[in-house]
Amino acid sequence: THPPSLPASHSSSLPLSLPLTHPPSLPASHSSSLPLSLTRGIAGGIEICITFPTEYVKTQLQLDEKANPPKYRGIGDCVKQTVHGHGVRGLYRGLSSLLYGSIPKSAVRFGVFEYLSNHARDEAGKLNSTRGLLCGLGAGVMEAVVIVCPMETVKVKFIHDQSSANPKYRGFYHGVREIIRTQGIRGTYQGLTATVLKQGSNQAIRFYVMTSLRNWYKGDNPNKAINPVVTGTFGAIAGAASVFGNTPLDVIKTRMQGLEAHKYKSTLDCAVKIMRHEGVRAFYKGTVPRLGRVCLDVAIVFIIYEEVVKVLNTVWKTE
Numbered sequence: 001t002h003p004p005s006l007p008a009s010h011s012s013s014l015p016l017s018l019p020l021t022h023p024p025s026l027p028a029s030h031s032s033s034l035p036l037s038l039t040r041g042i043a044g045g046i047e048i049c050i051t052f053p054t055e056y057v058k059t060q061l062q063l064d065e066k067a068n069p070p071k072y073r074g075i076g077d078c079v080k081q082t083v084h085g086h087g088v089r090g091l092y093r094g095l096s097s098l099l100y101g102s103i104p105k106s107a108v109r110f111g112v113f114e115y116l117s118n119h120a121r122d123e124a125g126k127l128n129s130t131r132g133l134l135c136g137l138g139a140g141v142m143e144a145v146v147i148v149c150p151m152e153t154v155k156v157k158f159i160h161d162q163s164s165a166n167p168k169y170r171g172f173y174h175g176v177r178e179i180i181r182t183q184g185i186r187g188t189y190q191g192l193t194a195t196v197l198k199q200g201s202n203q204a205i206r207f208y209v210m211t212s213l214r215n216w217y218k219g220d221n222p223n224k225a226i227n228p229v230v231t232g233t234f235g236a237i238a239g240a241a242s243v244f245g246n247t248p249l250d251v252i253k254t255r256m257q258g259l260e261a262h263k264y265k266s267t268l269d270c271a272v273k274i275m276r277h278e279g280v281r282a283f284y285k286g287t288v289p290r291l292g293r294v295c296l297d298v299a300i301v302f303i304i305y306e307e308v309v310k311v312l313n314t315v316w317k318t319e
Helices: 034-063 075-086 088-092 095-120 129-162 172-183 192-218 228-257 267-278 280-284 287-318
Strands: 006-008 016-018
Touching: 034 075, 034 088, 034 095, 034 129, 034 228, 034 287, 075 088, 095 129, 095 172, 095 192, 129 172, 129 192, 129 228, 192 228, 192 267, 228 267, 228 280, 228 287, 267 280
Parallel strands: none
Antiparallel strands: 006 016
16 A cells, blocks of 8 residues: 655645655555545645635636726736725635635545556556656546536636626525526536646646656655755646646636636637637736746645644554
């Protein structure tokens, strides 16, 4: 039996777990336990609360179409208009959907990755970069289908609704009820193809980068400790790599999940229309706030998770 994974985050999303050569060891019987799932979910929830305003700004900028014309002149103007019209609380519109999905998303992502990686390790228990990439891809696709797509759809609709002339969602439960009443369950699964492509590439890129960096840092000493600062730095680098690698997919996903998603026949049609009417630069809208959120996201979750795992190891060893 191999030790469970270390975390690495996701995006818009989402913390990312990363089982590598020698992560902190937990007893095998605890590798898929409720405490670990709660730890991952709580770490993700803390990160979301800290960084959500950047997620809000990113989403608003991505929804801001050139043809409408644009409502915001940039990051600062988006923050200014939101606070002026809705107060500081306005920057947290849509937070509830990500918080409610934090623990189940972590359970699906980490569980799938641990299952795949335990079958992909070599005889020495080592997971190389290529296999880490493939396992991350599998985990990302599964979490997209099971949790992330409905969670992100609700988030985007809530954020978009706040900037409309007549907001119609009074809260999380009212909003979800209205979406299902008017559009059915399919209304919570808009942009599924784009979400699968985004989440799959997110996890694939981050797992690959984190595996490579950790293996490089440890060299020939698999038991070499990695302090929180190094862990956070590696996580930030992995997060940045995914932002620059798949922001166009994130923009397409956001448009497909907004209140005006009916304008697009498919993911491909959405991409073609963005290119035709707004140009290549539109595919990188929200890159700066997304970069800030994702780098913090991965770094925070890695550090929090590893420290909690150390505490749990100490507790279980004394039992």
